[in-house]
Amino acid sequence: KDLTNFNNTLSNTVEKIKIYGDDSAKGNDILLSLVRNSELVGMLETVKQFEKRFNSKYHYDWYFMNDEDFDDVFIEVISEAVSGNAKFIKIPNEFWSYPEGIDQDRASTVREKSQQEHINYGGSESYRFMCRFNSGFFYKLEELKDIDYYWRIEPNVDFSCDIPYDVFQYMRNHNKKYAFNMALTEDERTIPTLWNATTDFFVENPKYIAKNNNLKFISDDNGKTYNLCHFWSNFEIASLDFYRGEKYNAYFDYLESKGGFFYERWGDAPVHTLAVSYMLSADEIFFVGNTGYFHHPNKDCPSDVVIRQKLHCNCNPGKDFTWHRWSCASKFFDVNNFVKPNTMTNIKY
Ligand code: GDP
Ligand code: MN
Numbered sequence: 001k002d003l004t005n006f007n008n009t010l011s012n013t014v015e016k017i018k019i020y021g022d023d024s025a026k027g028n029d030i031l032l033s034l035v036r037n038s039e040l041v042g043m044l045e046t047v048k049q050f051e052k053r054f055n056s057k058y059h060y061d062w063y064f065m066n067d068e069d070f071d072d073v074f075i076e077v078i079s080e081a082v083s084g085n086a087k088f089i090k091i092p093n094e095f096w097s098y099p100e101g102i103d104q105d106r107a108s109t110v111r112e113k114s115q116q117e118h119i120n121y122g123g124s125e126s127y128r129f130m131c132r133f134n135s136g137f138f139y140k141l142e143e144l145k146d147i148d149y150y151w152r153i154e155p156n157v158d159f160s161c162d163i164p165y166d167v168f169q170y171m172r173n174h175n176k177k178y179a180f181n182m183a184l185t186e187d188e189r190t191i192p193t194l195w196n197a198t199t200d201f202f203v204e205n206p207k208y209i210a211k212n213n214n215l216k217f218i219s220d221d222n223g224k225t226y227n228l229c230h231f232w233s234n235f236e237i238a239s240l241d242f243y244r245g246e247k248y249n250a251y252f253d254y255l256e257s258k259g260g261f262f263y264e265r266w267g268d269a270p271v272h273t274l275a276v277s278y279m280l281s282a283d284e285i286f287f288v289g290n291t292g293y294f295h296h297p298n299k300d301c302p303s304d305v306v307i308r309q310k311l312h313c314n315c316n317p318g319k320d321f322t323w324h325r326w327s328c329a330s331k332f333f334d335v336n337n338f339v340k341p342n343t344m345t346n347i348k349y
Helices: 001-019 037-058 073-081 102-114 127-135 167-173 192-204 238-242 246-258 270-278 305-310 329-336
Strands: 030-034 061-066 086-090 149-152 178-180 183-185 229-231 236-239 285-287 293-295
Touching: 030 037, 030 073, 030 127, 037 061, 037 073, 073 086, 102 127, 127 246, 127 270, 149 167, 167 236, 183 329, 192 246, 229 270, 236 238, 236 270, 238 246, 246 270, 285 329
Parallel strands: 030 061, 030 149, 061 086, 178 285
Antiparallel strands: 149 236, 178 236, 183 229
């Protein structure tokens, strides 16, 4: 009976997707990747999979960003593989460097110490530039000024299920501003003072706190401490208007003034998560399930065999992390009293 129900709902869904195909909610949305020339092979693999699973149906443009010039081979090979237009962007130096006021000797001492403590990327300067760029600058690029939503996609990730609907249009139609797939807990040693900086900011600026916010997702004790849950930003779809707005920029500027991108190793994932959890309404945050997403070392794989079959998934559900007890994904649904989308039947088109 369950299977009959499921199949009915699915064919219903497929019908609606077809109706949906009129593209009435299509906007100026793009796929977006920050990548190095040396990652060409991994980028190409990702592009091929994502084209097969999603973009060959929708032909979104794909923008590639780099702190260096892309080389000719990269441009040629990747342009060939993208079904929309490919655009290659050189990031301006001021978006990928130290802001004024950073004590670089102190920053370098921090790197040595974090390296000795075996903190992931603790010794890396470029990783910090990357996290700062992804936190406060990508949305300021001239090339993105007319773009509405972006879908962030990294080299060397997998999409091992078909994505049978236009997620951008879905988000626009349902007033979703931020979408995630995986949710993890952060290594606290990378963000010792991020929580206090954040709470200080929102104490000073209570007008920026959304009414039906997502604070219970990030704090288990009514905002006293951070539970370290964050949306894993290597998979991320979001409204650029949110980032370009006054609220987010006031928050980023405050964080930048604290120097934590360099005196600690603040990641863009916790920064985005804290920002959206405070400043968006929880129902503006959307979970994108059933994509078979993989980014080392975590995988998403639908547990329902019918879904895996319908979506032609090529993944092992036994390896699913999304609903693992260490994952924070369940918490998002539990604390907000949202229905957990274990099956596609919960996706309402
Ligand atoms: P992780 O996901 O935290 O392990 O970090 P990654 O190494 O995957 O970096 C995150 C994203 O930024 C990936 O898309 C990388 O390709 C990109 N990235 C990281 N460092 C650099 C860099 O120095 N230059 C460029 N152009 N891209 C970078
Ligand atoms: Mn990565």
